[in-house]
Amino acid sequence: MKNIKFLTGIFFILAAFTFTSCDNEPIDPAIDLDDFGGGGNNGGPIVFKADFSGSTWNATTAQANISNGLISIIGARGASGEAFAFQILGTATGTYPANENLLVYTPANSEYSYWSLDVNNGQTNTGSITITEINTQNNTISGTFNFTGYWSDSTVSNILPTVFTNGVFENIPFTTDGPAPSGDTFFAKVDGVEFVEDQIDAALITQVSGMPDQISIVGSKDNGDTVSLNIVRSLPVGTYQITGPFGEEVNGKCLANDLLYTAQSGTVTISTKTATRISGTFSMVVQNFTTSETKTVSQGTFDVEYN
Incomplete structure (x- = not known):
């Protein structure tokens, strides 16, 4: 298979997942992301985090979109393209297999990513993402994820898959697409x-x-x-x-x-x-x-x- 360059980075996910243009939602830096419980149905603090390579990764911005039969979610950190991004083929709560959807992590300043598909065997069980709540009153979405990410540059053989565990996203604000402009x-x-x-x-x-x-x-x-x-x-x-x-x-x-x-x-x-x-x-x-x-x-x- 050809190298899969994420030159559009995590934004391939956003564009391909039909995100509407909007500002990323900031996460309050004063919040201790480990010291709170749920809160999706009362507009609680925004969380996006995961464990890998011996440490916990926390997003500084997060947003989501639900439209056209898809759920799209992104959690990003800094201005160098470092982010998780997900595309889920569904719009309801439940558990979705990682290898049948797209779960991607892009390191900072990288053209390539770790993604939830083993290109050598598409049937490999690489994990899952669970949508635990879609709060239509506050327009927020919450859930959990765990997946094994495979490096997208298939010409490189010395980069092993990375396992992402204890993934949590809570109270991520979501938008939905409106009607098409007249005359389209x-x-x-x-x-x-x-x-x-x-x-x-x-x-x-x-x-x-x-x-x-x-x-x-x-x-x-x-x-x-x-x-x-x-x-x-x-x-x-x-x-x-x-x-x-x-x-x-x-x-x-x-x-x-x-x-x-x-x-x-x-x-x-x-x-x-x-x-x-x-x-x-x-x-x-x-x-x-x-x-x-x-x-x-x-x-x-x-x-x-x-x-």
């Missing part, structure tokens, strides 16, 4: 069948320090199926190749029947672009890591406002 259009065929979306979401994703901002475009159905693109904001009009699931300029994905398919190849053409609107065409071949099944997305078009 989106079209695609998946394996020759028209993807008839119920909603179009487009947003400017502001990345962590040193990472390029992205435009996220998502067509979604009420049943949770999605077809989506991520385009680096600075790209001008032109045609760009999708070089893999973590391409440096453009990438895409599909969610179908609760399975995530990431783009392995394809093209995205930007036809027109302003400071708030973008249009173009796209096609791609997407693949599910676990089953190796592929789908072909063709005749894709988009014309959306983003902000």
